[in-house]
Amino acid sequence: xxxxxxxxxxxxxxxxxxxxxxxxxxxxxxxxxxxxxxxxxxxxxxxxxxxxxxxxxxxxxxxxxxxxxxxxxxxxxxxxxxxxxxxxxxxxxxxxxxxxxxxxxxxxxxxxxxxxxxxxxxxxxxxxxxxxxxxxxxxxxxxxxxxxxxxxxxxxxxxxxxxxxxxxxxxxxxxxxxxxxxxxxxxxxxxxxxxxxxxxxxxxxxxxxxxxxxxxxxxxxxxxxxxxxxxxxxxxxxxxxxxxxxxxxxxxxxxxxxxxxxxxxxxxxxxxxxxxxxxxxxxxxxxxxxxxxxxxxxxxxxxxxxxxxxxxxxxxxxxxxxxxxxxxxxxxxxxxxxxxxxxxxxxxxxxxxxxxxxxxxxxx
Numbered sequence: 085x086x087x088x089x090x091x092x093x094x095x096x097x098x099x100x101x102x103x104x105x106x107x108x109x110x111x112x113x114x115x116x117x118x119x120x121x122x123x124x125x126x127x128x129x130x131x132x133x134x135x136x137x138x139x140x141x142x143x144x145x146x147x148x149x150x151x152x153x154x155x156x157x158x159x160x161x162x163x164x165x166x167x168x169x170x171x172x173x174x175x176x177x178x179x180x181x182x183x184x185x186x187x188x189x190x191x192x193x194x195x196x197x198x199x200x201x202x203x204x205x206x207x208x209x210x211x212x213x214x215x216x217x218x219x220x221x222x223x224x225x226x227x228x229x230x231x232x233x234x235x236x237x238x239x240x241x242x243x244x245x246x247x248x249x250x251x252x253x254x255x256x257x258x259x260x261x262x263x264x265x266x267x268x269x270x271x272x273x274x275x276x277x278x279x280x281x282x283x284x285x286x287x288x289x290x291x292x293x294x295x296x297x298x299x300x301x302x303x304x305x306x307x308x309x310x311x312x313x314x315x316x317x318x319x320x321x322x323x324x325x326x327x328x329x330x331x332x333x334x335x336x337x338x339x340x341x342x343x344x345x346x347x348x349x350x351x352x353x354x355x356x357x358x359x360x361x362x363x364x365x366x367x368x369x370x371x372x373x374x375x376x377x378x379x380x381x382x383x384x385x386x387x388x389x390x391x392x393x394x395x396x397x398x399x400x401x402x403x404x405x406x407x408x409x410x411x412x413x414x415x416x417x418x419x420x421x422x423x424x425x426x427x428x429x430x431x432x433x434x435x436x437x438x439x440x441x442x443x444x445x446x447x448x
Contacts, residue, residue: 130388130397137381149288149295149312169263171210171218172244172316173198181226182234191240204229215239245316249274252281252322261316267302270314277303281322284377285405289319298378328404332358333428335366335412344404351387351400354408365412368393372421373400374407374442384418407442 171177175194179202181187192200198211205225210218219237226233245261247270254275261270267288271277283300299322301307314320329341330349337359342349351371355361361368373385387400402408409425426442 130391131385131400132387133383133385135382136384149290149293149297149315169214169239169242169245169261170316171198171213171215171239173211174243175239176241176243177210177215177218178236178238178240179222180236180238181222181230182236184230184233194244247273247314247316248319250319250321251286251327252278252324253320254278261314264313266313267297267299267311267320270318270320271303274320277322280324282325282328282404283322284403285325285328286320286322287379288314289321290315290317294379296379298381300378323404325404330354330402330404331407331429332410333407333425334372334410335362336360336410337362339428344402349402351389351402351408352392353399354402355389355410361410362412367411367413370411370414372409372411372415372418372425373402374409374425375403376405 171194173194173196177192177194177200179187179190179192181190187203190202192202194200194210199207199209202208202222205222208218208222208225213221215237219235222235222237223233226235239262242260242262246258247261247265248258249256249271253271254277256274259270259273265273277283283303286299288295288297288299295312297312298307298310299320302310326344326346328344330344331341332354333339336355340358342354342357351373368390369388371387371389373387374382375385376382388397391397392399407425407429409421411421411424415421422442429442
C-alpha cells in the first residue's frame, strides 16, 4: 500500500507540473440535474455522498417490465389475459370430451406451429391461447357432432414457457412456468438463493432490457411492490460478490473493468490497476463514484483523492459494480459527469453495470 501511495504521489507531482488540464470527453447534449435528495447529503472527510433515485417514470414504466397487479376481479391463480399461462410449442395437453366413446383422456403435444391433432375436428390451433380459451373453442367446434358437449382441457406438462436461473441459486438452470408466476414464486422454482448470492447485483433480464426490479428490496426488506409477474424466457441472475467488477473510466491510462475479487477493492488500488491518472489530464480532487444499490437507486459520491494521498483521509473501500470516473477537469455538478460516464459505460456493457440507473438520471 505504501508503494502504491508513493506511485500516486509521483503522479500528482507530474500533474501539477503539466499545467492546465484538457477535456477528455466532449458533452454533446445538455441534461437536467439528477433527482437528488439534499437531505441525504453526507460529508465524511474527503468524501461527499448523496442518495439518488431514478424519476418515477423510469421506475414504473418501460424497463420496469411489469407490475404486481392482476386485472380487476381476478384472483391469484385464476386465468387472466396477460398473466395466465399461454399454451405454446412443446406443451402437453389432456382433453376430455365427455359423453363420446373413445374421446376421454386424450393427450396431445403441441407442435412447432402451435397445433394439436384431435378426433373429428383434426388440426386445432392452440398456441397462444389459455386452456380456458381452448376449451370454449372446442366446445363450439364439437357442437355440430354432439349435443351440448362437456369438454375439459388440462395442461399436464409445460415446456413452452422457460425461465432461466443463472448464478447463485440452489438449483440453477431452466424451469418452466405452468401458470401465473410472480418473482418470489419463480425464485422458489430454483430452490431459492445460495447464502453467498449478492442481492444488490441481482437482475431480471427480459429481451434486450435489464428490468428495473429491485430484488434486494423484495427479498431483504419485503418490498412487495417489486414482486412483479415474470414472463416466459425471463432470465433471473444472481451473482457472487467476488464475480463482480469495478469499472474505472475517464482520465486513466487503461480504462477497464477490474474484478472485485474475494478481498474487495479500494479507490487507490483500482486507479493503480488502471495504469494511474493520465498526466496533464486527470483531476484527482473530484473523483466520481456511481454506486448502484438497485437498478433505479444508488449513491453519487465525490472523493478528493488528492487530499487522500496527502494523508488527510483514508483510502475509500469500493463496492461491487461501482463505477469510478476520474475527470479531466473540475465539473461542479453531476450533469456533466453523467453525460461523460454513460457513453464509456455503454461500451463496456454487461449485466451488472448501473446503466439503467444512469440512463434514467440522464434522460431529458
